[in-house]
Amino acid sequence: xxxxxxxxxxxxxxxxxxxxxxxxxxxxxxxxxxxxxxxxxxxxxxxxxxxxxxxxxxxxxxxxxxxxxxxxxxxxxxxxxxxxxxxxxxxxxxxxxxxxxxxxxxxxxxxxxxxxxxxxxxxxxxxxxxxxxxxxxxxxxxxxxxxxxxxxxxxxxxxxxxxxxxxxxxxxxxxxxxxxxxxxxxxxxxxxxxxxxxxxxxxxxxxxxxxxxxxxxxxxxxxxxxxxxxxxxxxxxxxxxxxxxxxxxxxxxxxxxxxxxxxxxxxxxxxxxxxxxxxxxxxxxxxxxxxxxxxxxxxxxxxxxxxxxxxxxxxxxxxxxxxxxxxxxxxxxxxxxxxxxxxxxxxxxxxxxxxxxxxxxxxxxxxxxxxxxxxxxxxxxxxxxxxxxxxxxxxxxxxxxxxxxxxxxxxxxxxxxxxxxxxxxxxxxxxxxxxxxxxxxxxxxxxxxxxxxxxxxxxxxxxxxxxxxxxxxxxxxxxxxxxxxxxxxxxxxxxxxxxxxxxxx
Amino acid sequence: xxxxxxxxxxxxxxxxxxxxxxxxxxxxxxxxxxxxxxxxxxxxxxxxxxxxxxxxxxxxxxxxxxxxxxxxxxxxxxxxxxxxxxxxxxxxxxxxxxxxxxxxxxxxxxxxxxxxxxxxxxxxxxxxxxxxxxxxxxxxxxxxxxxxxxxxxxxxxxxxxxxxxxxxxxxxxxxxxxxxxxxxxxxxxxxxxxxxxxxxxxxxxxxxxxxxxxxxxxxxxxxxxxxxxxxxxxxxxxxxxxxxxxxxxxxxxxxxxxxxxxxxxxxxxxxxxxxxxxxxxxxxxxxxxxxxxxxxxxxxxxxxxxxxxxxxxxxxxxxxxxxxxxxxxxxxxxxxxxxxxxxxxxxxxxxxxxxxxxxxxxxxxxxxxxxxxxxxxxxxxxxxxxxxxxxxxxxxxxxxxxxxxxxxxxxxxxxxxxxxxxxxxxxxxxxxxxxxxxxxxxxxxxxxxxxxxxxxxxxxxxxxxxxxxxxxxxxxxxxxxxxxxxx
Numbered sequence: 001x002x003x004x005x006x007x008x009x010x011x012x013x014x015x016x017x018x019x020x021x022x023x024x025x026x027x028x029x030x031x032x033x034x035x036x037x038x039x040x041x042x043x044x045x046x047x048x049x050x051x052x053x054x055x056x057x058x059x060x061x062x063x064x065x066x067x068x069x070x071x072x073x074x075x076x077x078x079x080x081x082x083x084x085x086x087x088x089x090x091x092x093x094x095x096x097x098x099x100x101x102x103x104x105x106x107x108x109x110x111x112x113x114x115x116x117x118x119x120x121x122x123x124x125x126x127x128x129x130x131x132x133x134x135x136x137x138x139x140x141x142x143x144x145x146x147x148x149x150x151x152x153x154x155x156x157x158x159x160x161x162x163x164x165x166x167x168x169x170x171x172x173x174x175x176x177x178x179x180x181x182x183x184x185x186x187x188x189x190x191x192x193x194x195x196x197x198x199x200x201x202x203x204x205x206x207x208x209x210x211x212x213x214x215x216x217x218x219x220x221x222x223x224x225x226x227x228x229x230x231x232x233x234x235x236x237x238x239x240x241x242x243x244x245x246x247x248x249x250x251x252x253x254x255x256x257x258x259x260x261x262x263x264x265x266x267x268x269x270x271x272x273x274x275x276x277x278x279x280x281x282x283x284x285x286x287x288x289x290x291x292x293x294x295x296x297x298x299x300x301x302x303x304x305x306x307x308x309x310x311x312x313x314x315x316x317x318x319x320x321x322x323x324x325x326x327x328x329x330x331x332x333x334x335x336x337x338x339x340x341x342x343x344x345x346x347x348x349x350x351x352x353x354x355x356x357x358x359x360x361x362x363x364x365x366x367x368x369x370x371x372x373x374x375x376x377x378x379x380x381x382x383x384x385x386x387x388x389x390x391x392x393x394x395x396x397x398x399x400x401x402x403x404x405x406x407x408x409x410x411x412x413x414x415x416x417x418x419x420x421x422x423x424x425x426x427x428x429x430x431x432x433x434x435x436x437x438x439x440x441x442x443x444x445x446x447x448x449x450x451x452x453x454x455x456x457x458x459x460x461x462x463x464x465x466x467x468x469x470x471x472x473x474x475x476x477x478x479x480x481x482x483x484x485x486x487x488x489x490x491x492x493x494x495x496x497x498x499x500x501x502x503x504x505x
Numbered sequence: 506x507x508x509x510x511x512x513x514x515x516x517x518x519x520x521x522x523x524x525x526x527x528x529x530x531x532x533x534x535x536x537x538x539x540x541x542x543x544x545x546x547x548x549x550x551x552x553x554x555x556x557x558x559x560x561x562x563x564x565x566x567x568x569x570x571x572x573x574x575x576x577x578x579x580x581x582x583x584x585x586x587x588x589x590x591x592x593x594x595x596x597x598x599x600x601x602x603x604x605x606x607x608x609x610x611x612x613x614x615x616x617x618x619x620x621x622x623x624x625x626x627x628x629x630x631x632x633x634x635x636x637x638x639x640x641x642x643x644x645x646x647x648x649x650x651x652x653x654x655x656x657x658x659x660x661x662x663x664x665x666x667x668x669x670x671x672x673x674x675x676x677x678x679x680x681x682x683x684x685x686x687x688x689x690x691x692x693x694x695x696x697x698x699x700x701x702x703x704x705x706x707x708x709x710x711x712x713x714x715x716x717x718x719x720x721x722x723x724x725x726x727x728x729x730x731x732x733x734x735x736x737x738x739x740x741x742x743x744x745x746x747x748x749x750x751x752x753x754x755x756x757x758x759x760x761x762x763x764x765x766x767x768x769x770x771x772x773x774x775x776x777x778x779x780x781x782x783x784x785x786x787x788x789x790x791x792x793x794x795x796x797x798x799x800x801x802x803x804x805x806x807x808x809x810x811x812x813x814x815x816x817x818x819x820x821x822x823x824x825x826x827x828x829x830x831x832x833x834x835x836x837x838x839x840x841x842x843x844x845x846x847x848x849x850x851x852x853x854x855x856x857x858x859x860x861x862x863x864x865x866x867x868x869x870x871x872x873x874x875x876x877x878x879x880x881x882x883x884x885x886x887x888x889x890x891x892x893x894x895x896x897x898x899x900x901x902x903x904x905x906x907x908x909x910x911x912x913x914x915x916x917x918x919x920x921x922x923x924x925x926x927x928x929x930x931x932x933x934x935x936x937x938x939x940x941x942x943x944x945x946x947x948x949x950x951x952x953x954x955x956x957x958x959x960x961x962x963x964x965x966x967x968x969x970x971x972x973x974x975x976x977x978x979x980x981x982x983x984x985x986x987x988x989x990x991x992x
Contacts, residue, residue, distance in 0.1 A: 060979020062990075091990050092971075118965065119992045213896040214968070261992075264968065271969040354992070432986050448689045449930065457924050462981035464933040474984065 005054040012066070018488040020046075022070050022082075027289055029074040036069060036084030039484040042476055045433040046088075049474075052436055059434045063290070068095035071289040077102040077109020077298070079363060079370060083422050085377050086484035087476050089431035092118070093292040096376030099425040104298060104358060104369040110286060111303045112295035113270045113277070113310075115373030117354035120269060120310055121317035122227075122261030124400040125193070125350035126411065127328060128247045129343050131254040131336070133233045133500065139335055140501045143231060146331040147503055168216050168316075172204040175315030179322035186347070189322065191389045193350040194379060197318040199311035201358075206309040207265070208272050215265030215316060219323065227260040228405045229324060229503040235408060236496035242395040242413050243495050246348045255497060256332075256345075257409055258324045259402045261354065262317035269313045273306040298371055307356065314355060321350060348411070349398040353378045353428035361423050372423050380414035380426040380491045388414075399491055403478035404430050405502055410482045411495040418490035426491040427481045433474040508604040509537040511881055512595060514585055515611030516540025517730025518867050519848025519874040523609050526878025528575040534882070535577055537603060539595070541584045542631075542729040590821045590841045607843050607881045610817060610831060611874065613731055614810035614849035614865060619651060619760055625789035625803045626763065629656065630810070631729035635736060638805070642667060645744040645802035649791045651760055652807030654681040655866075655905070660805060661752060662908045663737040665699055667744025668751040670799045672758050672791070681864075682912065684920050686930060687952055690938040694908045695752050731849065733867045744802075758793040763804065765789065772798075810865055812850045826852025836884070836892055837877040845881055847873035858899045860916035860949070860967055868904075872897045900967060904960075911953075913960045916967045918942065918950035931981040939981055946974030962988040 011026035015035070020043075022034030038046055049064040063071075065088040072094055073082035079101055088097035093114015102109040136143065171178045176197025179185035190196045204212075234253045237243045248255070262269075277296040281287075284297050296302035325347065329340035336343060356373045372379075381388050381397040388397040396413040403409045407430070418424055449459055485491045511527050511534055513520045524538050587596040588608075596602050616628030629635050642648070645667050650657055653673040661671050671678070677688040764772065769790040787800030812830035817823055824840035826832040830852035837845045848870035853863040863869065876895045883889045903914045923942055926949055931939040937955030941948055941963065948966040953959055966973065971991070973980055980987060 060977055060982060060985075061975035062979065062985060089986070089989070091992075096989060096992070117992055118969070122992060209893075213893070213899075217896060264965065267965045267969055271971070431989075432984070435984050448686050452685060455924070458927045460927065460929050460978035462929060462931040462939075462978040463983065464931060465936065465983040 002057060003054065005051045008050060008054055018484060022066060022073070024073075027067060027070040027074060029287075029289060030070060031076070031078050032073050032081050034066070034069040034073045034082040034084065036066070036088060037086045037484055037488045037490070039086070039480055039487065041480050042086050042484060045474060045476060049433040049435070052434065056436060059436060062090045062434055063095075064434060065089055065095045065097075068290075069098055071293060072098055072100045072115070074289050075100065075102070075110055075112065075293065075295065076286060077106045079103050079368070080423060083377075083425065085422075085425070085427040086481040086488075087376065087427045087429055087431040087478075089376075089476065090434055091375065093290065093294070094373065094375045097427060097431060099372065099374050099377045099422055101361070101370040101372040101423050102298065104371045107297065107299060109298050109371070110295040111298045111306060111356060111371055112293055112373065113273045113306060114292055114294065115375050116270070116310060116356050117375045118267045118270045119261035119263070119354055120266035121314035121352045122259075122266075122354040123194075123317065123321065123350060123352035124257060124259045124402045125321050125325065126348040126398075126400050127256040127258075127325060127345050128348050129254045129256070129332065129345050131332075131343065132250075133252040133254060135336075136231065136233075136254050136500065140231060143331060143335050144501045144503050146335055147229065147328055165212070165216065168212055168219065169204050171219065171319045172207060172212075172312040172315055173202055174198060175202070175318045176322055178315075179319050179326075184326040185322045189325070189347045189350075192347045193318065194352050195314075195357075197315075197322070197350070199314050201308055202311035202315050203308035204312050206305045207269055207312045208309075211265050211268035211272065211309075211313075214268050215263065218263045218265070219316070219320060229256065229258045229260075229328065230402075230405070230409070230499040231255075231501040231503075232257055232409060232497040232499050234495055235498040238493040238495065239395075239413070242492075243411075245391055245395045246398055246411065246495075247344065247346060248348070248411075248495055254500075255348075256328050257400070257402060257497065258321055258328065259405075260317070260320060260324065262313045262320065265316050266313045266354075269306075269309045273302070273309065276302050277306070310356060314352065317352075318350070349392075349400060351378050351398075351400050359423070361419075370423065372425070374425055376428045376431075377425045378428045379424055380412065380418050380422075381424045382414045382416040382419045385414070385419075385424075396492070398494070399426055401427060401478060401482055402429055406499060407478060408499070409497045410478065410493065411497070412482060412485065412491040413494050415489060415492055421488075422490050426485050430478040430481060431476040433476065435474040506594070506602050506604055507537075508535075508606075509579070510535045510606045510885060511609070512537045512539065512603065512605040512607070513609045513611055514539045514595070515613060515730075515848070515850070516542065516580075517611065517613050517848065517870070518733065519613070519850075519870040519877075520609070520611035520730075522871045522874030523611060523847060523878040523881075524578060525575070526875045527882055528578055530879065531882055532575070533577060534885075536575070536579065537605075538578065538580045539583050539585060539597070540580065541582070585816065588817055588820050590844060593843060605843070607845065607885055609837075609845040609847060609877055609881060610839070610850055611846070611848045611877075612813040612816075612850045613870075614812045614830075616656075616806065617809050617811050619804065619806045619808070620763055623763055623789070623804075626806050627803055628806045629660075630731055632732070633729055635732060635740065639740060639742060641803055642742055642744050646746050647787070647799075647801045648744070648803055648805060649799050649801045650805045650807060651791075652805075652809070653679060654807065654809065655679075657805075657807035658682070658907050659737060660807060661695065662699065663740075663742045665743045665749055666746045668746055668748070668753070670753050670755065670791075670801065672755045672760065672793055672799075674757065674759050676756055678754065679907070680920065682907070682914060683952065684923055684940060686932070687938050687940065687954060690932060690934075690954065691908055691910075693935065694910070695754075696750055699749070699909070731867065731870075755793060755795065755797065758795045758797075761792045761794050763789060763791055764798075769798070769800070810849060812852075814850060824854075826854060828852055835894055836880045836889065837873065838880070838884075843884075845877050847877040855894075861898050861901045862917070864901070864903070866903055868902075900964065902964065907954075910955055913953040913957075914951070915953075915960070915963055916942075916948070916950035918952050922950060929978045929981050931978075931983065933983075941981065943973070946972045948973065959988065962991055965991060 011023045024030040053064045069084045083099040085097040232255045274294045277294045280302045380399045383396045399412040401410040486493045584598040616630045620626045647668040649670045658679045677685045790800045792798045824832045831846040832854040833851045835855035849865045927943045929941045940952045942950045947970045951963045
């Protein structure tokens with residue numbers, strides 16, 4: 001008997017004004033509790049989504065965020081809590097905006113590609129400049145055009161250099177070290193990048209031929225959908241001191257934000273692993289609540305292979321972002337008849353929001369090695385953490401939050417509270433709650449479809465796009481999301497940015 | 506006699522890309538490009554939309570452009586008359602000969618014409634024929650367009666101030682690309698006046714250089730390289746009718762005969778023109794298989810293309826594909842040693858990937874040209890064992906514009922497949938049309954019309970072959986951010 005909404009609510013308990021707990025039993029086999037962060041508006045959306053799913057027995061095969069958070073809590077070897085960040089929304093396997101950490105040394109603990117995402121190391125980087133909005137406004141079209149006039153197959157200062165298979169192998173292994181060697185990156189860029197732009201466990205031999213073939217033509221390309229580059233200006237500075245450490249000094253200061261990942265290569269690595277792991281689950285007697293949560297024991301061959309391949313894909317994404325950085329620097333330099341150095345186009349930071357990391361954390365006073373899955377979630381290490389650059393030791397790691405293309409973006413900093421509560425994780429952007437579309441019938445149109453059906457063509461019809469006024473307000477906008485993180489203490493607001501030009505690949 | 510390591514015949518997209526591919530990977534290679542017309546296409550404003558979908562402008566540039574880029578590339582404006590594949594020698598019209606180590610045939614295909622001799626029956630294929638068409642159109646009141654593919658569809662949209670009779674052999678329009686529902690979606694737009702090009706269009710540059718007065722003027726049939734995308738943009742295609750838009754469609758018909766004015770009078774049949782005046786005397790009349798006869802100023806034949814293989818068959822027994830093109834294997838090799846072929850002239854003879862098929866499109870010509878160049882190099886260096894097909898041959902992907910709406914086609918989207926498998930459809934009138942065909946619960950093919958922003962997501966779904974059967978039509982629910990879900 002499926003539960004009623006009221007019955008479901010019995011498992012959800014408010015912790016404080018920004019946080020709710022999901023008790024064990026909400027879904028079967030929960031090993032730990034779930035937790036999610038919201039403000040008033042986001043809270044409404046979370047519960048409405050659950051209610052709609054209860055009422056209608058699901059939303060067309062998509063699970064509400066709360067259920068997904070709980071299903072993740074049922075995975076073997078999970079420690080702490082399954083955390084839903086304020087932008088949490090339905091995703092494949094794990095929800096997007098879900099952090100889950102597993103005891104690396106627990107032989108029963110698992111790793112799951114769904115907890116990383118298909119676009120491995122989809123992430124954001126932010127470059128600063130010493131230009132003002134006034135400098136850029138008259139030039140912005142040229143600037144944008146200049147940036148993406150030629151999207152190269154490979155990167156080169158003289159134009160197109162085709163990437164060959166050997167270059168790709170090296171890029172997979174070396175990440176930003178490859179970009180540095182080839183001259184596309186500055187040495188300081190490495191310092192200001194998560195993992196210094198290279199995950200050492202990467203093993204290109206664990207990336208399939210098909211993945212490499214998908215990746216080869218794409219190195220240096222932006223992709224589509226919600227991947228983009230933006231020329232932005234500083235709209236607000238909340239924390240002058242921290243912003244100053246990042247080189248952000250005044251309102252109207254121009255920055256460049258690049259948001260992209262590993263494209264087809266990441267997709268193939270994830271897909272290959274899902275297939276391999278599904279096969280191994282029987283052998284290792286792993287059970288999950290959701291088929292999409294295919295996973296493997298961390299220490300199994302499938303688990304290790306995935307991690308090595310994932311690291312290689314992550315390296316690829318960093319090479320991609322470095323290539324974009326190179327282009328952006330060249331474009332600005334050309335447009336302003338200057339050099340990237342003179343324009344102070346330094347990399348503030350680069351974060352990943354689709355990745356799994358091996359990290360040391362303190363749990364109940366003891367240090368443990370954890371495998372932290374962050375899907376649609378960003379690492380946010382606090383001040384004095386050894387893995388963040390020297391210049392951010394006092395202020396904490398910068399966290400880059402790209403809003404939806406065309407809306408504003410934010411820079412946050414990591415906090416000690418975040419380190420305790422979410423293993424140093426925070427949100428990544430915006431999201432949308434599931435809602436049931438109102439059905440609209442356009443009579444003429446449906447006649448055509450009936451005719452098709454009569455011809456024996458099997459059709460299922462989705463509801464049409466609704467006009468703005470009719471569209472349900474299920475949107476979790478980035479401002480609500482970051483303010484919630486700030487209020488909950490898991491990261492601190494630092495800078496708000498506003499786009500002046502958007503470049504889509 | 507001059508000897509070259511690599512010779513390419515044909516200066517259209519396939520040939521030029523092939524040459525560029527060889528030259529970039531092996532700058533020291535001795536390459537010869539033979540082209541019968543003086544114009545060569547150069548791809549500019551190349552923008553990758555997603556990993557498979559490419560949008561680019563094709564700009565015609567004179568010889569010098571390519572030669573400047575690649576010093577070891579020789580380009581000659583010559584017409585090939587004979588090929589001796591045993592001795593590996595090419596003979597040209599000007600009595601010169603050259604020897605090749607590896608040859609690539611990129612001679613493309615020419616439009617099939619309903620009548621080769623009737624001056625009132627036109628086809629369009631290259632810049633020259635487009636200009637000829639524009640000129641004739643500028644004094645026309647009514648034309649008949651025969652055909653149901655891309656060119657015909659584009660023509661119907663682009664022509665203004667001229668009454669159009671569109672005769673298609675299928676039960677609905679644009680069958681090459683659309684199913685019935687999509688066709689119906691477009692039908693609503695056909696009668697609308699042509700809109701201004703949307704903002705954020707990529708720049709279109711289409712230069713016409715002066716044609717060299719040269720030997721090829723005597724070659725009559727020789728066509729220049731095929732038109733690229735956006736061939737119609739910024740070209741005036743206006744007739745003399747006061748009404749901006751008037752389209753009449755005849756379904757499930759073929760052309761029975763084409764009559765001259767005199768022949769028509771002899772027939773003494775009553776005409777059936779959209780212009781009710783019976784006294785109008787048209788220079789040409791089209792009799793359709795449904796009995797109707799339409800008079801017009803001229804007829805546009807857009808019924809497909811025929812690969813330009815005749816010249817080569819004269820001297821050598823090339824194996825042909827079912828559609829008359831030179832059959833090539835997975836390394837773009839024809840059945841004749843050291844001869845490759847790519848672009849419209851060839852027929853893909855390898856075991857095709859599940860979601861790919863050949864269609865004579867400029868994007869495929871470019872992809873084949875690039876790959877053929879790599880193959881030729883590999884064989885020249887005895888490295889053919891390391892050859893693997895480029896990933897673009899894994900998934901059919903085409904992006905274009907019809908009736909001023911963006912159209913993206915992925916995988917096996919055709920109507921034939923549509924009948925066998927399940928289809929998810931989402932349509933918002935006037936704005937977008939989406940059809941996703943599923944096979945065994947996985948995405949098999951898609952049609953996207955309008956700014957759906959879903960192309961990359963579904964490309965990945967086809968390539969990943971993720972089981973999406975659990976979602977049903979909710980997969981296309983506009984309130985669900987499906988791109989994010991699978992990111």
